[in-house]
Amino acid sequence: MVPGVLSFPRGCPYNAPFSPPPSPASRPTQGNAVMRQTLTDLIRSALLQLQREGLLPADAPLEFKPDRPKEKQHGDFAVNAALVLAKPARMKPRDLAERIVAALPPGQRDVERCEIAGPGFINFFMTRDRMRRLIPEILTAGSQWGRSPAGAGRRVQVEFVSANPTGPMHVGHGRGAAMGDVIARLLAACGFQVEKEYYVNDAGAQVKVLGRSILLRYREGFGYPVAMPEECYPGDYVKDWAVTLRNRDGDRWLEASAHATDPSLEPPPEVVEFAIAQALDEIRRDLASLDIHFDSWFSERNLHEQGGIDQAVTLLAQRDLIYEGVLEPPKGKLPEDWEARPQTLFRATRFGDEVDRPLQKSDGSYTYFAADIAYHLNKAQRGFDALINVWGADHGGYVKRVQAALEALTGKTGLLDVKLVQMVNLTRGGKPVRMSKRAGTFVTLREVVEETGSDAVRFWFLTRAGTSQLDFDLELAVSRSYDNPVYYVQYAHARVHSLWRQLKEKGWDLPRETLPGADLSPLEQDEEMGLLRLLGRYPETVEGAALSHEPHHVTYYLLELAAAFHGYYNGCRILEEDSARRTARLALCDAVRQVIANGLALLGVSAPERM
RNA sequence: GCGCCCGUAGCUCAACGGACAGAGCAUCGGCCUUCUAAGCCGGUGGUUGCAGGUUCGAGUCCUGCCGGGCGCACCA
Structure with missing residues (x-):
């Protein structure tokens, strides 16, 4: 039993290993x-x-x-x-x-x-x-076309989202969620054994603050005047949870709530427990609305309780990588409350970091970094061949030190790849939607998904490399126009289905299962060859995106394929009188349909048959 | 001050170290009878921030500048 793991509830459908396994693994099959x-x-x-x-x-x-x-x-x-x-x-x-x-x-x-x-x-x-010949290959392979044996069963863990369980997810979390989920799907499609994990920060001070915030709102519900301290969470959701708590427990916490304004007093563990459970429920629900499901939820608190941090620190100490020392003050302007003091430091500089990093606070308790070291040691102990973390760009400063710690503990370099995801700017009709918690104009991920749908959110969040900031236009994302990339790609797929419907209406019967054997020699136009060339690029696009952990390559590919298909459709009649040409062209269109369907599936976006 | 990310067409962005740097939007010019699609076809637009270096070959890698974002003992 691995310490810290809460559960392994749902299996990812893409985790299914190849059947039959490719053999020999090094030879391509497509x-x-x-x-x-x-x-x-x-x-x-x-x-x-x-x-x-x-x-x-x-x-x-x-x-x-x-x-x-x-x-x-x-x-x-x-x-x-x-x-x-x-x-x-x-x-x-x-x-x-x-x-x-x-x-x-x-x-x-x-x-x-x-x-x-x-x-x-x-x-x-x-x-x-x-x-x-690509056409029968695609049609025969169907949903399997584009998979690759490159991963050869190696185990990869993707950790993403990991938002603190203290409130609703925001749009930036959504981008990281889409990114991590699709990286996982891509890797699984390329023969890796993938595990998706959410790191639950349920041990820090912030969940206690949440517990106190709920207690205060709870107290308020009984008619007592309450002044919310600066550090507490003011959001309305806290009031909702307080009501839920009261419905469950009655006035049981009323006495405890009298002290909740005092930061030095611990809220009752049951209340903190309740708060975390509420927050995680909401998070799980939001993720489910985006069709994102984790294989495991890793509890930081569990890591503490199981002694994981002591273990990691001991291991570092055994390797003489820990010492008591005084850090030099940061150059430039000093923080006001800075003072030189001895700390327990990890020799991160030996592994490429700029300075050695503290493991303990001035009160002797461990820093967040110490817990992070222990967490990543735990990951390594679980035997993954590769680790991927998706983090917000504001955590960029932590990449080197975590990699340094991992190298110190495992002796391996390059085990962990951290994907940094830049922020999302919401716009509506081209005008920025201001997001400010103070002004009360904060837009949650849930609101955006409810307004635009999972397809739009997922696809759009993957139209840029993670390193680029991203503008998401709420109006454009739901518009039925070719300016909307989601619509553009989905419609290309629906258009092929529309062709089949029309074929039937015209009474031209063509059983689909005969397509792989169809005579394709009528396909000789430049546009047709261009489409074939594009179709042929799909598997290597998927593999490249998977191995580089860059999902946007697939998004761009689908846009390019959809554009080529729309162009072909506009310039060349598919359902024409000559049955040989008609059949060949339909076969080509159906191959396009299959590839778009496969690509959208990798992105977790639906492929409607009718729009 | 230090570190990370970014700087590419008017705008938003692509481009495993490869050939003449590509799309979309905007703009301009045509078309708009035709498999339902307020769409279609085509054109203009660039010293890839600047200066060096490595390479057969640099938007991509290295060094130094300039400009923007994020972070910077003990918080998470």
Whole structure:
């Protein structure tokens, strides 16, 4: 039993391992990845040949990669081998490229041609037939198309949200929630075993303050005059919880409430317990409305009670990484109450941090950082191969020290990747929605989800890299217009369904299950090839987004695919008289539909059949 | 003062170290009979903040500046 873990309630559907497991794991199983592997093998074989001929030094590392050119004139794949190997070969890149091309094994049916271009790229053009074969591959794989075996079953933990259980979630929490959830889904789709965890800060002073706040509102409910101290939570939700407490317990806490204004007195544990439970209920409900469910809720208090912090500190002490010392004052202007005093410090500077970090407060109790060290040690002890944290950007200053502690305790570097998420600016019709707790214009995540829906919130929150601040327009997010990216992508999906409906109305029967076997040779327009090229990029887009922990790549891809599809639809009649062309085009459209559906599923956004 | 993030078209933002830096919005010019879609097609727009460096190749990596955001003993 792992200390601190409250529960492992729900399984993530994406956590299901591949069945059957890919074999061998290193070989790609899907169309474009197969193409890429084929090209890699081809080039490698040519390079080995050149090595045997003595053109390339035998010890030269054969590093190169097939890349996706941005320009379609540059083919379907571009290989940079000649550029990378020009120096060891002591040749001009273009000359070397010619020798590589000459050494390519003949008889490759899927490659139409290859040409040398630019500074020395070797561009490969796949045959139309190979491109068209993506369609049956996609339709046969269905919802599985785009999954990757890259993770090979490695265990990854994603910790995200972890909002303090002291009140409603705000919009920024929502962005972190969407980010973490989709990172988890992406990794699961790429063969990782993923666990989603919420760290519950239920041990600190702030939950006691919440407990006192509730007591005061509770007392107020009995008609006593109450002055809320500065540090207490003024929100209306506190009053609601106080009412709930009274309904449950009657006047049982009335006496205790008389002292609740005094910060030095502890509120009754039952009341604090109640407060945390209320807050977590609300948080869980908000997350559920975004279809976000955690595998575990990790209690900080539990960590304390189980001695996790003592354990971590002892471990650090055993490695001589702790000492009593005095920190130098911060440079520049001094904080008013700063005074030099001896503290228990962790030698974070040995692991790349700027200064050593205190583990104990002046009263001898542990700092939050000490608990964080213990928490991350606990994660490492649970045997994860990789850890991902999604934090608000205001916590950016803590990344190095936590990574330093983790390295100190595990001896491993790079175990933890912290994704920092910038703030969200709410706008309505382009005008900023001011958010101020004091002015009472604070907008909660719940309000935004209720107004715009889970789809809009999730998709929109993933339209930017986490490092960019994000504007969310409440008006645009619900508009049925092409300016609304959510609508734009979802409508592309619905449009294909609309085509099938119309097909039926026209009495042109076409059983879906015959599509994978359809004759696709009528597909030869540029737009059709362009769509195929895009479809082929989907699996590597998913894999790239997963491995880099950057979900917005998928969002951008879907926008691009939807744009290409809308353009195709506008310029080319799908349901035309010629049944061979009609069938081929419908097959292409259906492949687009499948890929959009898969991509939206990864984002946790619905794919409506009708809009 | 120190650290982290950011600086790309008028605006909001993309771009595993790759080719002539791309989208959307705005703007301008056309079209708007056609698989329901107040939409469609096309054009203009850039010294990637500045200056060096590494590299066959830099928006991307390194150094120094400039500008913006966040954080900065003991709070969480």
